[in-house]
Amino acid sequence: MSLLLDDKLLGVVAAGLTPFVLPNLAALVGVAIPTQLAIFRPPFLWNTFTASIWMTGQFLVYSP
Amino acid sequence: MIAMFASWLQKDLKLSPGDVARPNILHNAVVFFAMGFWGFLGDHIGRRLAIMIPAIIGCFIAPLYLNTTDLTWITIGFTLQGAFAGAIYGLQPAYLTERFPTEVRGTASAFCYHFGTILGGLVPPAVTFLAVDKGMGFPQPMLYGTIIGAVIAVIALLVSPETKGLKFTSELQVN
Numbered sequence: 001m002s003l004l005l006d007d008k009l010l011g012v013v014a015a016g017l018t019p020f021v022l023p024n025l026a027a028l029v030g031v032a033i034p035t036q037l038a039i040f041r042p043p044f045l046w047n048t049f050t051a052s053i054w055m056t057g058q059f060l061v062y063s064p
Numbered sequence: 065m066i067a068m069f070a071s072w073l074q075k076d077l078k079l080s081p082g083d084v085a086r087p088n089i090l091h092n093a094v095v096f097f098a099m100g101f102w103g104f105l106g107d108h109i110g111r112r113l114a115i116m117i118p119a120i121i122g123c124f125i126a127p128l129y130l131n132t133t134d135l136t137w138i139t140i141g142f143t144l145q146g147a148f149a150g151a152i153y154g155l156q157p158a159y160l161t162e163r164f165p166t167e168v169r170g171t172a173s174a175f176c177y178h179f180g181t182i183l184g185g186l187v188p189p190a191v192t193f194l195a196v197d198k199g200m201g202f203p204q205p206m207l208y209g210t211i212i213g214a215v216i217a218v219i220a221l222l223v224s225p226e227t228k229g230l231k232f233t234s235e236l237q238v239n
Contacts, residue, residue, distance in 0.1 A: 032098020032188035036171040051176040060213025061149050062066055
C-alpha cells in the first residue's frame, strides 16, 4: 500500500489524468480547443481513455 | 514478463549467460511467428478478441515458468508464453491506428501509447523494490504484474470499440 501512495507515483498518475480534465474544463468556460485536444473531449474521450488503459495493461504485461 | 525475466534468471537462479539466453531466444522466435498468426486471426475474428484470447491464456501459462526453479520448465513455459502474452503486441499498431480519425490519429495514438509506457515503465522499479527490498524474490511480483496487466488490458478491450473492417475517414466529428 505504501508503494501505491508514493509521492512520485501519485505525481505520475496526476500528470496522466490532467490532459483528460483540463481541455474539458477549458471548454466549459468557452475557451477554443485545438483540434488535437479533441481526443480528450466527447465523443473521443472514452476511446482515448480506454486505449490508454489498454496500452497500460499491455506494458504492464511486458515490463515485469 | 520480458524486462525482468533475465534479471531473475541471473540474480536469483545464478544461471550462466547461455542458460539465460536460451529461453529468451526461443521466446522471441515464437513471438515473431505468433504475432503474425494473431494478426491474421484479428482480420477474421476482430481486433479485440485476437488480443484478449492470448492475454487470458497467458495468465494461465505464467505460473508454469514463474513458480518453478527447474530450467527445463522455465524454458518450456517462457517459450510457450511467446505464443500468447508475448504476442499481444502484434495488433497494437493496427488497432491503435484504426481507433481514431485521420486528423487526430497521430496525436491520439502517440498519447495513448506513451501513457501506457509511462505507467508500464514504473513496473520494473516496483518489481525490483518488492523483490529485493521486501525480500519477495522476482517470480511473485512478475507473476502479479503479468496477470494484473493482462486483466487490465482485457477489461479495457471489453469496453473498447471493434474496428475490424473499418473504413478510414478524415472527417473529425466533435459535438
